[in-house]
Amino acid sequence: MAPEAFRDLAGQIVDASADYLASLDDRRTNPAVSGVETETLFDGPLPEVGIGEAVVDDLVRIADACRAGTGRLFPYVVGPGEPVAAAADLFTSVLNQNATSWRSAPAAAVVERTVVRWLAEAIGCAGFEGSLTSGGSSANLMGLALARESRAPANETGAHPCVVYASTEVHMSVPKAVALLGIGRANLRLVPVDDAFRIDVGALEAAITEDERAGCRGIAIVASAGTVATGAIDPIARLAAVARDHGLWLHVDGAYGAPAALVEPDRFEGMAAADSISLDAHKWLYQPFDVSVLLHRDPGLARRTFAHTDDYVRPMSDDALEGLAFFEESIELSRRFRALKLWTSLRYHGLAPFREAIAADLRHARLLAELVDAEPSLELLAPVELSAVCFRSTLGDSGDALDRGNAELLREVNARGRVALSNATIDGAFALRACFVNHRTTDDDVRAIVEEVLAASAGRAGSG
Numbered sequence: 001m002a003p004e005a006f007r008d009l010a011g012q013i014v015d016a017s018a019d020y021l022a023s024l025d026d027r028r029t030n031p032a033v034s035g036v037e038t039e040t041l042f043d044g045p046l047p048e049v050g051i052g053e054a055v056v057d058d059l060v061r062i063a064d065a066c067r068a069g070t071g072r073l074f075p076y077v078v079g080p081g082e083p084v085a086a087a088a089d090l091f092t093s094v095l096n097q098n099a100t101s102w103r104s105a106p107a108a109a110v111v112e113r114t115v116v117r118w119l120a121e122a123i124g125c126a127g128f129e130g131s132l133t134s135g136g137s138s139a140n141l142m143g144l145a146l147a148r149e150s151r152a153p154a155n156e157t158g159a160h161p162c163v164v165y166a167s168t169e170v171h172m173s174v175p176k177a178v179a180l181l182g183i184g185r186a187n188l189r190l191v192p193v194d195d196a197f198r199i200d201v202g203a204l205e206a207a208i209t210e211d212e213r214a215g216c217r218g219i220a221i222v223a224s225a226g227t228v229a230t231g232a233i234d235p236i237a238r239l240a241a242v243a244r245d246h247g248l249w250l251h252v253d254g255a256y257g258a259p260a261a262l263v264e265p266d267r268f269e270g271m272a273a274a275d276s277i278s279l280d281a282h283k284w285l286y287q288p289f290d291v292s293v294l295l296h297r298d299p300g301l302a303r304r305t306f307a308h309t310d311d312y313v314r315p316m317s318d319d320a321l322e323g324l325a326f327f328e329e330s331i332e333l334s335r336r337f338r339a340l341k342l343w344t345s346l347r348y349h350g351l352a353p354f355r356e357a358i359a360a361d362l363r364h365a366r367l368l369a370e371l372v373d374a375e376p377s378l379e380l381l382a383p384v385e386l387s388a389v390c391f392r393s394t395l396g397d398s399g400d401a402l403d404r405g406n407a408e409l410l411r412e413v414n415a416r417g418r419v420a421l422s423n424a425t426i427d428g429a430f431a432l433r434a435c436f437v438n439h440r441t442t443d444d445d446v447r448a449i450v451e452e453v454l455a456a457s458a459g460r461a462g463s464g
C-alpha cells in the first residue's frame with residue numbers, strides 16, 4: 001500500500017472513530033442485536049477479490065453491533081477505553097514492534113520498562129519490576145508461577161504437592177492458574193470472609209497451621225485488592241505478616257482495585273510488602289484492551305521461572321539494558337508493544353486526571369448506594385468498598401422466586417439498552433451489579449441506573 005493510500009484509508013478510519021465517539025451518548029449501551037443477526041451481518045464468505053475502501057463501511061456496521069462505551073457502561077470491570085490511548089494503538093500496529101526484547105525492539109523495551117516503573121511508583125510500590133501482559137488472568141498465572149518456582153520448584157521435574165490460600169471471593173482466574181500450574185484446584189484453600197467480604201485472617205492462620213501439622217507444603221497467599229464481586233480489599237498488611245511468619249509468597253490480585261491506591265493509598269497498606277502484584281490498566285486506568293502488568297521484586301526468580309531460551313533468540317549482549325529480554329521473565333515470546341498506548345495516554349494527560357477519574361468513580365458508587373438506600377423497592381446486598389455496587393429489587397418475592405425475578409430484571413434492564421449492568425452472587429443471592437471504572441460517567445448516568453431498574457420493574461409488574 002502506498003503511503004498516500006494509507007493516509008487516505010487511515011483518515012477514513014480515524015473519521016469513523018471520531019464520528020463514533022461524537023455519537024456515543026446517543027448509542028445504546030447494549031446493542032439491540034441477536035446472535036443470529038450478528039451472524040447474518042458478519043459471517044460472510046472470505047472474498048477472493050478485496051472490497052477496498054468499502055471495508056470502512058464494515059467498521060461502521062461493526063460499531064453498530066458493539067456495546068458502546070457510553071458513561072452508562074457498568075458491567076463486570078469494563079472501562080469504555082481512553083481515546084488518546086486508542087489513537088496510539090494505531091501507531092503501535094504501524095510500528096509493529098515485536099516487544100520480545102531490547103534486541104528486537106529497543107524503544108519498546110525501554111518504554112515498557114518505564115511504564116512498569118511509573119505504575120509501581122504510582123501505587124506506592126517503588127522498586128518493583130515486571131512486565132506487561134494481556135490481562136489479570138495471565139498476570140495472576142505468572143504471579144503464582146513465580147510463587148511455585150520460589151517455594152516448590154517444578155520447572156525441571158514437575159509439580160510437587162503444595163497449597164495456595166485465598167478467600168472464597170477470589171477471582172476465577174486464580175483457581176484456573178492453580179489448575180494450569182499443576183497444583184490442583186483441590187489444593188486451593190478457600191478461606192471464609194467477614195461481613196465486608198474480606199478474608200478472615202484468623203481462619204486463614206488456622207488453615208495454614210492445620211496444613212503445616214498435616215505436612216502439606218503451603219506456598220502462597222493470594223490477597224484480593226478489590227474482589228471482583230464487591231470490591232472488598234483484603235487486609236494486605238496483616239496477610240503480609242502471616243505470609244512472612246509462615247514463609248509463604250504473597251501475591252496481591254489488584255487487577256481491579258490496585259489503581260485506587262492512587263486516591264486512597266491507606267486502604268492498600270501493606271501492598272509494598274507483597275512479592276507480586278497484578279494490576280489491569282484496561283480496567284481502572286481506562287485503557288483500551290488489552291494491557292495489564294505483573295509487578296514483582298525478583299527478576300532473577302522471574303528468569304528462573306520463565307527463561308528457557310533457544311540460541312536463535314539469545315540477546316547477544318552483556319549490557320544489562322541491551323540484554324533485556326521480556327521472554328526470559330514472562331510467558332510470551334512475541335508480544336505487542338502494549339506499553340505505547342499507556343505511555344501516550346499518561347504523558348498526554350498526566351497522572352492527575354486519572355486520580356480525578358478514579359475519585360469520581362468512587363463517588364459515583366457511593367451515590368448509587370445512596371440512591372438504592374433511598375428507594376424502598378431496592379436494597380443493597382453488600383457494603384460498597386470500592387466502585388462495585390451490588391443490589392436487587394425486592395419485587396415482593398422471596399427465595400428462588402426473588403433470584404429468578406432479579407435475573408429477569410437484569411435481562412430487561414440490559415435489553416432496554418440505556419445502561420449495561422452485570423450480576424453477582426452475594427451470600428447465595430442474585431444481585432444486580434454496577435461497577436464504576438468509567439471516566440465518562442456523570443451523576444445523571446448514575447441516576448439512570450435506578451431509573452432503568454425501576455422502569456424495567458414497572459414493566460414486569462405491568463406484564464405480570
Ligand SMILES: Cc1ncc(COP(=O)(O)O)c(C=O)c1O
Nearest residue numbers: 077135136137171173228255256
Ligand atoms: C479481581 C480480578 N482479578 C483478575 C481478573 C482477570 O482479569 P482479566 O479479565 O484482565 O484477565 C479480574 C477481571 O475482572 C478481576 O476482577
